[in-house]
Amino acid sequence: MEPVRYDDRQKIVRLSTEIVTARRKRNWRKYIYCGLLLFPLVAFIFGFFVIPMLYILYLSFIETKGETNAFYSIGNYVHFFTDSYYLHSLWLTIKISLYTVVVSLLLGYPVALTMAKCSPRVRGLLTLLVASPLLISIVVRNFGWYLLLLPNGTVHQLLISLGITTSPPKLLFSEIGVVIGLSNAYLPFMILSVATSLYNIDPSLEKAAAILGAGPLRSFWSVTLPLSLPGIVSGVVLVFSMSMSAYVTPALMGGANVPMLPVVAYDQIINLLRWTYGSAISYVLLGITLIMVTIFTRMMEKGRYREVFR
Amino acid sequence: MQTVVNDVEIRGVYKQIGKNVILNGIDLQVKQGELLTLLGPSGCGKTSTLNVIAGFLDIDKGEVFIKGKKVTHIPPYKRGLGMVFQTYSLFPHMTVYENLDFGLSLRKVPKEERKKRIEQALELVKMVGLENRYPRQLSGGQRQRVAIARALVVQPMLLLLDEPLSNLDAKLRYELRAEIKRLQKEVGVTTIFVTHDQEEALSLSDRIVVMNKGIIEQVGTPTEIYEHPCTEFVFQFIGKSNQLEGKVKTVDSRMVCIELEEGVQVLVESKNMMGPERSYSIGDEVKLYIRPEKLTIQEQESEPEIFYYNKYNASIVQMNYLGSAWEIELLLFGKRVQVLQPFVKSDWKIGAEVTVGWNPSDMMIVKK
Ligand SMILES: Nc1ncnc2c1ncn2[C@@H]1O[C@H](COP(=O)(O)OP(=O)(O)OP(=O)(O)O)[C@@H](O)[C@H]1O
Ligand SMILES: [Mg+2]
Numbered sequence: 001m002e003p004v005r006y007d008d009r010q011k012i013v014r015l016s017t018e019i020v021t022a023r024r025k026r027n028w029r030k031y032i033y034c035g036l037l038l039f040p041l042v043a044f045i046f047g048f049f050v051i052p053m054l055y056i057l058y059l060s061f062i063e064t065k066g067e068t069n070a071f072y073s074i075g076n077y078v079h080f081f082t083d084s085y086y087l088h089s090l091w092l093t094i095k096i097s098l099y100t101v102v103v104s105l106l107l108g109y110p111v112a113l114t115m116a117k118c119s120p121r122v123r124g125l126l127t128l129l130v131a132s133p134l135l136i137s138i139v140v141r142n143f144g145w146y147l148l149l150l151p152n153g154t155v156h157q158l159l160i161s162l163g164i165t166t167s168p169p170k171l172l173f174s175e176i177g178v179v180i181g182l183s184n185a186y187l188p189f190m191i192l193s194v195a196t197s198l199y200n201i202d203p204s205l206e207k208a209a210a211i212l213g214a215g216p217l218r219s220f221w222s223v224t225l226p227l228s229l230p231g232i233v234s235g236v237v238l239v240f241s242m243s244m245s246a247y248v249t250p251a252l253m254g255g256a257n258v259p260m261l262p263v264v265a266y267d268q269i270i271n272l273l274r275w276t277y278g279s280a281i282s283y284v285l286l287g288i289t290l291i292m293v294t295i296f297t298r299m300m301e302k303g304r305y306r307e308v309f310r
Numbered sequence: 311m312q313t314v315v316n317d318v319e320i321r322g323v324y325k326q327i328g329k330n331v332i333l334n335g336i337d338l339q340v341k342q343g344e345l346l347t348l349l350g351p352s353g354c355g356k357t358s359t360l361n362v363i364a365g366f367l368d369i370d371k372g373e374v375f376i377k378g379k380k381v382t383h384i385p386p387y388k389r390g391l392g393m394v395f396q397t398y399s400l401f402p403h404m405t406v407y408e409n410l411d412f413g414l415s416l417r418k419v420p421k422e423e424r425k426k427r428i429e430q431a432l433e434l435v436k437m438v439g440l441e442n443r444y445p446r447q448l449s450g451g452q453r454q455r456v457a458i459a460r461a462l463v464v465q466p467m468l469l470l471l472d473e474p475l476s477n478l479d480a481k482l483r484y485e486l487r488a489e490i491k492r493l494q495k496e497v498g499v500t501t502i503f504v505t506h507d508q509e510e511a512l513s514l515s516d517r518i519v520v521m522n523k524g525i526i527e528q529v530g531t532p533t534e535i536y537e538h539p540c541t542e543f544v545f546q547f548i549g550k551s552n553q554l555e556g557k558v559k560t561v562d563s564r565m566v567c568i569e570l571e572e573g574v575q576v577l578v579e580s581k582n583m584m585g586p587e588r589s590y591s592i593g594d595e596v597k598l599y600i601r602p603e604k605l606t607i608q609e610q611e612s613e614p615e616i617f618y619y620n621k622y623n624a625s626i627v628q629m630n631y632l633g634s635a636w637e638i639e640l641l642l643f644g645k646r647v648q649v650l651q652p653f654v655k656s657d658w659k660i661g662a663e664v665t666v667g668w669n670p671s672d673m674m675i676v677k678k
Pocket of ligand 2: 356357358473
């Protein structure tokens with residue numbers, strides 16, 4: 001190789017410093033552009049989400065006595081955790097959310113598995129099918145279920161005419177109805193998140209399991225299922241938190257019989273005008289959801305299959 | 311009479327996907343304890359053949375026997391084989407120990423023995439002390455070793471390796487190649503090794519199967535394949551080659567004389583005929599092949615003690631130093647020809663006139 005001549009070296013040094021300063025300038029400009037582009041969204045979120053949330057938090061620590069008397073206290077929260085009606089409502093909310101998670105996981109996993117196994121073209125079609133309910137408003141979908149599940153409605157008549165039962169259970173205005181409605185609404189999220197993690201599994205792992213002597217069931221249990229855990233966890237977290245905060249479905253399909261917390265909070269604020277207590281309920285709901293989701297994900301990430309989450 | 315039992319026997323295997331014929335009548339026998347290599351260009355059906363033996367690919371026609379037992383329609387998990395994949399395919403959520411334990415626990419081996427066998431297998435591949443690592447925490451070479459250990463620990467009837475070294479760098483590949491050969495002889499397991507690297511195949515195998523477009527071109531030992539290729543494809547695929555063209559002038563049982571151009575004749579041994587058609591008559595158009603290292607350069611009018619049947623004048627066009635040898639390009643009969651020489655003389659320079667010679671037994675001939 002030819003040695004670098006002195007003036008060449010100088011040129012190189014000059015060039016490289018030029019590049020560095022140019023890059024620095026450009027970076028500053030880039031930050032400013034980014035800031036400008038992001039500003040509307042940040043302002044929007046701040047004004048219409050962060051401030052109201054803080055205001056609700058503030059409200060929840062105000063206790064009202066009679067018409068005029070108001071003071072700071074944690075009385076609202078004490079009231080919530082000492083009144084059995086609200087505790088029952090909290091328990092009901094958690095229970096129904098868990099049922100919804102289980103139902104959508106059991107129904108969704110096989111679909112996701114099918115999507116992962118089929119050819120790309122069929123997969124695209126299935127993805128479209130799975131996501132298509134999201135194109136229809138949840139209110140409309142719930143009304144659909146409402147009609148189907150009415151006492152003596154289509155589902156009842158079907159159950160009777162098929163001879164499955166003579167006195168079908170109450171579907172509408174019951175926990176079953178709410179679970180049906182919620183699972184239906186949130187199934188696409190479960191399917192898509194499980195499917196995504198299934199796509200990422202190297203197909204040769206199943207071959208490796210097979211050649212080592214694992215039949216299809218064993219291979220699923222020891223290889224596919226553990227490796228799809230990240231998708232299951234994100235699906236569960238999504239569906240659980242959405243179910244915990246669902247309002248339309250419990251209100252429409254559960255009515256007064258299934259007082260889930262969002263409905264109760266709405267009732268307190270809109271109908272009874274107890275803004276401060278309703279605010280406290282909202283924050284209890286938020287807190288409990290966050291705690292449960294955090295514990296669940298921590299457990300999974302520290303558990304037997306922690307390696308999968310890396 | 312002693313009958314040799316073949317560990318694997320494949321008869322007339324035919325497979326078509328869509329309009330694409332992937333395997334077009336494969337017949338293959340693998341002897342007990344041997345290391346057989348499937349060699350061929352990309353897409354020739356090596357992996358498919360391996361998958362047929364492993365049971366991952368259903369075939370349209372033909373039969374597969376393993377240890378004399380017909381397994382054509384038996385699923386992979388009941389065949390009791392070991393396999394190493396191109397992408398290692400270690401279970402990412404299991405430690406090295408758990409990866410090795412997977413097959414053993416399925417075979418209901420008692421816990422104590424499992425432990426012992428896993429230790430032995432790890433010792434064999436020099437991976438002791440890394441039992442509790444996850445695949446993520448291993449280097450490429452280490453992963454490959456674990457994959458081999460995982461396949462061997464179940465004491466398979468047959469070990470299948472699908473391009474196990476192709477993802478590694480050259481040096482590691484060389485090391486692991488030698489190690490696979492050692493392991494295979496130590497354990498004595500019948501092995502089928504897939505590769506598209508001819509050097510790997512030549513250095514590793516007891517026998518080589520050269521494949522092309524879904525058929526087997528030739529089966530033989532590495533020297534047979536290299537020195538006596540049966541077809542033009544095998545000759546060209548393995549090693550480098552120079553090509554000349556000419557017409558048959560005379561032919562007898564020992565030698566064929568070929569006229570390259572007016573007045574220039576070369577001799578080729580008759581047994582070096584390649585291809586399906588092996589009877590030649592005068593006037594046939596033929597192609598001649600010779601490997602660069604079979605050609606020898608001499609200075610003009612010197613060293614009369616080395617006598618070659620074929621000896622011609624040529625001029626040097628280019629010289630490349632390869633480290634272990636020199637690659638010299640000559641202009642011979644107006645064609646560029648490559649020669650591999652272990653040394654060069656001081657007056658061999660570009661443009662120099664030299665004499666090049668070769669033995670009639672080193673040249674291959676095939677009909678056009
Ligand atoms: N699932 C499939 N569908 C259609 N064609 C396939 C399929 N699998 C393989 N093929 C075709 O079969 C032929 C042989 O494939 P195979 O994987 O056996 O090649 P190979 O010799 O292992 O090649 P490589 O060295 O690239 O791994 C190729 O032409 C390939 O395109
Ligand atoms: Mg292949």
